[in-house]
Amino acid sequence: MKLSRYIMFSAAILPLLLFVLPMWSISLEAPQYPTPLQINIFIDHLGEEEYGDIQNFDLMNHYVGMAKLPTEMVEFEIFPKVIIGISILGLVFGFIRKKPLYLVWFGIMTILGLAGIYDFYLWLYDYGHNLDPRAAIQLLDAYQPPIIGTKEILNFTVRSYPASGGIILGIAILLAPVAYYIARKEERKELN
Amino acid sequence: MKLSFKFITLLTLATMAFGLASCGGNGSNSKSGALSGSAAERVFVPPGEHDEFYAFLSGGFSGQLAVYGLPSGRLFKVIPVFSVDAEKAYGFNEETKPMLNTSHGFIPWDDSHHPDISQTNGVLDGRWIFINGNNTPRIARIDLTTFETVEILEIPNSAGNHSSPYVTDNTEYVVAGTRFAVPVPQRDMPIKDYKGNFKGALSFIKVNPESGRMNIEFQIMTPGFNYDKAHPGRGKSHGWFFFSTYNTEEANTLQEVNASQNDKDYIAAINWKKAEEYIKAGKFTTMKTRYAHNVYSDETHSATSTMMKEVRILDPSKLPGLVYFLPTPKSPHGCDVDPTGEYIVGSGKLSASVTIHSFTKMLKAIEDKAFDGEAYGIPIINFDAVNAGTVVQPGLGPLHTEFDNKGNAYTSFFISSEVVKWQLGTWKVLDRKPTYYSVGHLMIPGGNSQKPFGKYLLALNKITKDRYLPTGPEVCQSAQLYDITGDKMELLLDFPTVGEPHYAAGIPADLIKSKSRKIFKIEENHHPYVTKKESDTKVVRKGKDVHIYMTMIRSHFAPDNIEGVKVGDKVYFHVTNLEQDYDVPHGIAMLGAQTSELLIMPGQTETFVWEPKQVGVWPFYCTDFCSALHQEMQGYVRVSPRNSNRALSWSLDGE
Numbered sequence: 001m002k003l004s005r006y007i008m009f010s011a012a013i014l015p016l017l018l019f020v021l022p023m024w025s026i027s028l029e030a031p032q033y034p035t036p037l038q039i040n041i042f043i044d045h046l047g048e049e050e051y052g053d054i055q056n057f058d059l060m061n062h063y064v065g066m067a068k069l070p071t072e073m074v075e076f077e078i079f080p081k082v083i084i085g086i087s088i089l090g091l092v093f094g095f096i097r098k099k100p101l102y103l104v105w106f107g108i109m110t111i112l113g114l115a116g117i118y119d120f121y122l123w124l125y126d127y128g129h130n131l132d133p134r135a136a137i138q139l140l141d142a143y144q145p146p147i148i149g150t151k152e153i154l155n156f157t158v159r160s161y162p163a164s165g166g167i168i169l170g171i172a173i174l175l176a177p178v179a180y181y182i183a184r185k186e187e188r189k190e191l192n
Numbered sequence: 193m194k195l196s197f198k199f200i201t202l203l204t205l206a207t208m209a210f211g212l213a214s215c216g217g218n219g220s221n222s223k224s225g226a227l228s229g230s231a232a233e234r235v236f237v238p239p240g241e242h243d244e245f246y247a248f249l250s251g252g253f254s255g256q257l258a259v260y261g262l263p264s265g266r267l268f269k270v271i272p273v274f275s276v277d278a279e280k281a282y283g284f285n286e287e288t289k290p291m292l293n294t295s296h297g298f299i300p301w302d303d304s305h306h307p308d309i310s311q312t313n314g315v316l317d318g319r320w321i322f323i324n325g326n327n328t329p330r331i332a333r334i335d336l337t338t339f340e341t342v343e344i345l346e347i348p349n350s351a352g353n354h355s356s357p358y359v360t361d362n363t364e365y366v367v368a369g370t371r372f373a374v375p376v377p378q379r380d381m382p383i384k385d386y387k388g389n390f391k392g393a394l395s396f397i398k399v400n401p402e403s404g405r406m407n408i409e410f411q412i413m414t415p416g417f418n419y420d421k422a423h424p425g426r427g428k429s430h431g432w433f434f435f436s437t438y439n440t441e442e443a444n445t446l447q448e449v450n451a452s453q454n455d456k457d458y459i460a461a462i463n464w465k466k467a468e469e470y471i472k473a474g475k476f477t478t479m480k481t482r483y484a485h486n487v488y489s490d491e492t493h494s495a496t497s498t499m500m501k502e503v504r505i506l507d508p509s510k511l512p513g514l515v516y517f518l519p520t521p522k523s524p525h526g527c528d529v530d531p532t533g534e535y536i537v538g539s540g541k542l543s544a545s546v547t548i549h550s551f552t553k554m555l556k557a558i559e560d561k562a563f564d565g566e567a568y569g570i571p572i573i574n575f576d577a578v579n580a581g582t583v584v585q586p587g588l589g590p591l592h593t594e595f596d597n598k599g600n601a602y603t604s605f606f607i608s609s610e611v612v613k614w615q616l617g618t619w620k621v622l623d624r625k626p627t628y629y630s631v632g633h634l635m636i637p638g639g640n641s642q643k644p645f646g647k648y649l650l651a652l653n654k655i656t657k658d659r660y661l662p663t664g665p666e667v668c669q670s671a672q673l674y675d676i677t678g679d680k681m682e683l684l685l686d687f688p689t690v691g692e693p694h695y696a697a698g699i700p701a702d703l704i705k706s707k708s709r710k711i712f713k714i715e716e717n718h719h720p721y722v723t724k725k726e727s728d729t730k731v732v733r734k735g736k737d738v739h740i741y742m743t744m745i746r747s748h749f750a751p752d753n754i755e756g757v758k759v760g761d762k763v764y765f766h767v768t769n770l771e772q773d774y775d776v777p778h779g780i781a782m783l784g785a786q787t788s789e790l791l792i793m794p795g796q797t798e799t800f801v802w803e804p805k806q807v808g809v810w811p812f813y814c815t816d817f818c819s820a821l822h823q824e825m826q827g828y829v830r831v832s833p834r835n836s837n838r839a840l841s842w843s844l845d846g847e
Contacts, residue, residue: 052711052772059746059773063820136821 004183005094008102011175012090014168015083018043021165026145029157040163043079064143065135099183106176121147231684235263245637245698247650248321250304252692257307257323262648263673265687273332273341274302274325278788285790286799290497294328294346295482303327307697314361314426314642318704320404321697322357322366329353331368331397333404337709345406346483348503349376349393355422361430368395369435373416386444390416394435396464410471410504414515415568416442420525426642427533429551431465434536436527452542458517459527459538466513467506475511476504491718493796509569517567519575520547526592530616531642535580539590539603546590546603550580581619586612591632594639596646596676604631611651613681625681627672630655637698645700649674652693660688669693710774712795719797721766726750731842738763744778745770746819752827756840759804759833768797779815789815804831
């Protein structure tokens with residue numbers, strides 16, 4: 001079997017790691033929290049870096065009137081299906097051995113990825129703006145964590161970055177065009 | 193102009209200061225000044241950094257155990273053990289009251305003396321720390337993951353539990369030797385008939401290797417001497433235990449004179465492996481008695497007290513090979529075994545010398561039957577046949593000896609107020625340093641085990657006189673830290689202590705700090721009155737008893753308004769801290785409650801009782817500054833007259 005197909009199969013299979021690895025992490029660091037509180041976002045649930053982090057996230061946030069972190073979201077239903085779908089699709093494209101399909105897969109993945117990030121932004125916006133008007137501490141500004149990057153909010157340094165699963169997903173997406181270019185080279189070699 | 197004037201003034205002042213300093217430099221101050229400078233650097237632990245060692249200092253008459261860091265001497269925690277502690281509700285809340293139960297009932301105080309850390313293969317393992325209660329004989333076990341007292345065992349047939357607890361190489365046993373001989377069993381008899389009738393029980397307490405649970409395996413009923421200090425054999429002498437004695441005269445009055453008549457008293461050598469054989473062979477009698485066994489559980493966050501009914505007795509006068517007496521000059525106090533297990537150091541507290549026995553010679557003397565008669569059927573080994581040597585006139589009033597890892601011993605001298613370093617084998621004095629004042633025990637981390645960590649020595653002083661700012665007639669006692677890495681000891685620091693620092697145990701911080709518990713998981717809380725969710729909070733009446741199932745989390749109680757309580761009710765506040773975050777305890781205190789506050793760790797449940805005596809609306813509040821809205825963490829209980837028919841109701845935020 002040719003290298004290009006190995007790469008395409010890898011690209012198709014790697015996203016399945018999202019069932020065990022987190023996509024994204026948000027952490028809060030403060031003087032009283034030298035070990036930051038950290039929430040890890042998985043495709044089907046929210047996880048915590050240390051036992052108690054979710055409860056402590058909620059406790060910090062309730063002072064400014066933020067809602068509790070969700071245990072159920074429609075995304076937790078959809079994401080696992082989407083991941084399995086694109087993985088199967090990638091494998092099928094690999095078997096069919098038509099290299100333009102690799103680019104099609106890349107295109108689908110890019111659109112889905114951007115959609116996912118937009119969805120994440122919408123949730124963050126709601127999470128940061130949907131504040132209880134009776135909250136003890138009234139903010140002048142929204143308490144919205146950054147979609148990616150580091151931001152100072154009150155006494156907290158908030159960090160939002162892709163986690164291991166998210167990075168692997170990114171690599172998987174980029175592997176598709178790599179497979180395409182290598183396949184093209186391999187075909188040229190055969191022709192010569 | 194103005195600026196330069198200021199500058200000149202400063203310069204003048206600086207010159208004057210420098211001049212003063214140099215004046216001092218000509219005197220004897222210069223040396224101590226320079227020394228104290230470098231000493232300060234060696235005990236300085238920068239803000240935010242951790243000490244190298246934990247030091248656990250008993251509180252003596254405070255009944256507690258204090259946790260310090262070395263080399264800084266900073267105090268971290270006082271662990272309540274034998275005395276009630278209103279700050280932590282120890283002995284006040286319903287959960288810990290059983291810990292202080294005894295066959296004499298609830299006892300709110302004791303005299304805590306000798307902390308000793310558990311060992312594996314003769315090396316500190318940092319799992320538990322044991323400590324004896326001297327007055328109403330008890331041994332406590334403290335868990336070094338929670339730094340809380342988790343077990344207290346009363347010792348029957350014993351009085352003045354001083355030669356205790358001292359763990360063996362693998363924490364097989366801790367012991368409890370009676371300091372005061374007493375009638376066994378206790379009975380109404382004339383005190384003048386002490387001689388021959390009073391007994392000295394030496395209790396061997398087995399420690400479960402997994403759970404740490406203690407039980408009295410057997411008691412050896414020895415003659416009615418006073419058993420003062422003890423030390424297990426180490427390495428080659430593992431399987432033996434040594435107890436120093438005084439009052440072998442068996443005097444019953446004016447002991448300061450009458451118990452100081454014999455030229456030599458004894459160190460009792462106990463072969464506990466032999467004792468185990470006799471137990472196995474059924475050569476014991478079972479005696480009816482009563483003693484309390486109190487155990488605290490981190491699952492129920494509560495203690496239970498069980499009254500035990502009997503104990504197994506071994507009679508050394510009828511069981512050959514179980515006990516031997518080693519003659520040791522002048523009422524020996526300290527009885528310490530070196531890391532190799534070869535030398536048994538007896539410090540005759542009325543003597544000016546330190547006597548050292550040899551374990552090898554002792555075994556040979558037993559084999560050769562080199563005995564000088566017997567006492568109550570127990571062989572007395574010939575002094576010369578067991579003596580290894582003497583440290584001649586090192587000081588006055590030798591008390592206790594600890595060891596480093598280079599073959600040196602360090603003995604405290606109470607009367608001459610000094611620490612003397614001497615060499616094992618040659619018995620030569622190498623160095624001496626004064627203490628301020630009247631040192632009792634010494635502590636080198638691991639210095640009574642097979643593996644001493646010989647960097648620091650801590651001297652524990654009984655008297656401080658002029659050493660600190662005066663605080664009326666009662667002044668603090670102190671600990672002094674010496675660097676013992678060089679040929680000469682160097683005094684680095686002295687610091688005041690909580691209560692009397694009777695003895696101490698030290699351990700490298702790395703051996704325990706990573707195991708220190710942060711929270712208790714709420715789902716693992718099996719307290720009978722736990723409330724795991726705010727929605728489960730309730731108030732239940734059972735006759736005159738009212739049980740409040742309450743929760744606390746930043747920054748409110750649930751419920752926070754309670755009505756329907758009546759004068760004459762007995763109100764139980766069962767309060768669960770729902771926090772699952774490190775270092776977020778909450779407290780609760782109720783106006784007029786005749787008890788202490790509660791201080792509840794994350795995931796714990798504790799209970800206090802309030803018997804309201806006056807009609808009114810009475811507040812309760814959080815006592816531990818928990819959060820930015822700590823001041824708002826409060827609530828009310830409405831108390832109606834006895835004849836009111838108001839039903840119980842409770843709410844939070846009107847719901």
